[in-house]
Amino acid sequence: MNKTTVIGLDLAKHSFEVVVINGQGQLQQRKSLRRHTLLPFLLRQAPAVVAMEACASAHHWARRIGDQGHQVRLLPPQHVKGYLRGQKNDYNDALAIAEACVHGRVRPVPVKTLAQQDEQCLHAIRRGLNADKVRLSNQLRGLLGEYGLVVPRGDAALRRALVTHLDETATGLSPRVRTYLARQYARFVALLDELAWYDADLRQRVKQDEACIRLQAIPGIGPVVASMVRHWMGDGRQFTCGRDASAALGLVPRQHSTGGRQRLGGISKRGDPHVRSVVVHGARAVVSRASGKTDPLSCWVQQLRARRGFNKAVVALANKIIRMAWVVIARGEHYRPQGEVSSVAA
Incomplete structure (x- = not known):
């Protein structure tokens, strides 16, 4: 990396700040570009490493x-902040x-593919619809x-109650x-129908x-x-391993060690909070x-719950789920319960 030209790019909606650093770390060029001139400028440059913050767009x-x-x-961005010197402006950010x-x-x-961004768009819309539905249902109940x-409780019970109480008799x-309430009921039903459409689309794509x-x-x-x-x-x-994936999602202990003494706290909560929340809900x-179950995973969960409590058992299982998910995705393997793995090894 130290022998490669690096182009630092500070993104914005319309104005982009660009700095070019050579292989010796010396500042070679500094420019402010408009949106439509960014790609032509980079096209004129020799192949280099273009660095940006992982932010919007x-x-x-x-x-x-x-x-x-x-x-x-x-x-x-949280790691780039430590390299910022002087006051905050676009040039210092790019540098x-x-x-x-x-x-x-x-x-x-990692740079997201177009398919990954499509999935992200789907989940963002679905999450927003679900939040609107919960907000409106709570308001109607109140x-x-x-x-x-x-x-x-339940959306079906709320719909039945509204139909009953909206009757003129x-x-x-x-x-x-x-x-x-009739107008709000129509809005509530529309939200349910819209959310059901996105749920059906999600299940179809998962298949x-x-x-x-x-x-x-x-x-x-x-x-x-x-x-x-x-x-x-x-x-x-x-x-490189499943633990790196769980650490990136914030499901490992937060560390604050010094003087050779290890101090571990709660989970670090790094990474995407929405992904972490659904994994934790699944583990719960x-x-x-x-x-009452006798399979190895359930026995492990029961023993951990008895020793450390329900919530810590949930987080520990969420950590294990992400590790197993990494093996399934990165190595292309199928999930096999622990007892099945032991019998195959024997």
Whole structure:
């Protein structure tokens, strides 16, 4: 890396700051470019390493720049910040990005393919719809509660209650309130229908992905978890082992050691919080249903739960799920329960 020209690029919506550092670490060029002049400028440069922060639109630009023959490095912004000197401005940001790339100690972020970004778009829309649905359902329950009408849990129960209370023959609600609730009911039903469409599309795409099919054999992984883990991890080759994958997702202990004394705390919570949350929810479902089962994984979960408690057993199982998912994705293997693996080895 120290003998290669590095181009540091600070991304923005319309204006881009560019610095060029030669193989000896000396600043060769500094330019401010508009959006439409960035690619022509890079096309005139000799093949180099183009470094950017992994921020909004970075993966789009990484694919476009990579098509021009340059090597692209996407660096995590939280690690680039340590290389920033002086006050914060676009030029200093671009220089910090270039120097972080020259240093070579910052692990780059893999460039997402177009298919991975499509999956990310699907999950972002689905997550937003689900949040809107929960927000609206809670509001409707609260409004009905003000009139003494308590609704059981679940979307189906809320729909039935609204249909019942919106009937003109029902007592307790004025015509004015029924009009308000009728409009909100129509919005609630539209959200449910929209969310159901995206769920069906997600399940259909999971059935067409061979890696997602293999992932669903792992306990705690269903279609949603399989799709999110698959698009987050990609081909898994950026990790050397399963523990690296779980550490990247923040499922390993946070360390604050000094003087040769190890101090470990809770999980680090690094990486994508949405992927981590669905994996933890999947692990929670497995731990809550492990009692009475005799397979090796369930026995391990029960013993860990008895020693360390429910929540720590859930996080430990989530860590193990990501490790197994890495083996399934990176090595192309099928999940085999522990007892089956032992019998095959024998």
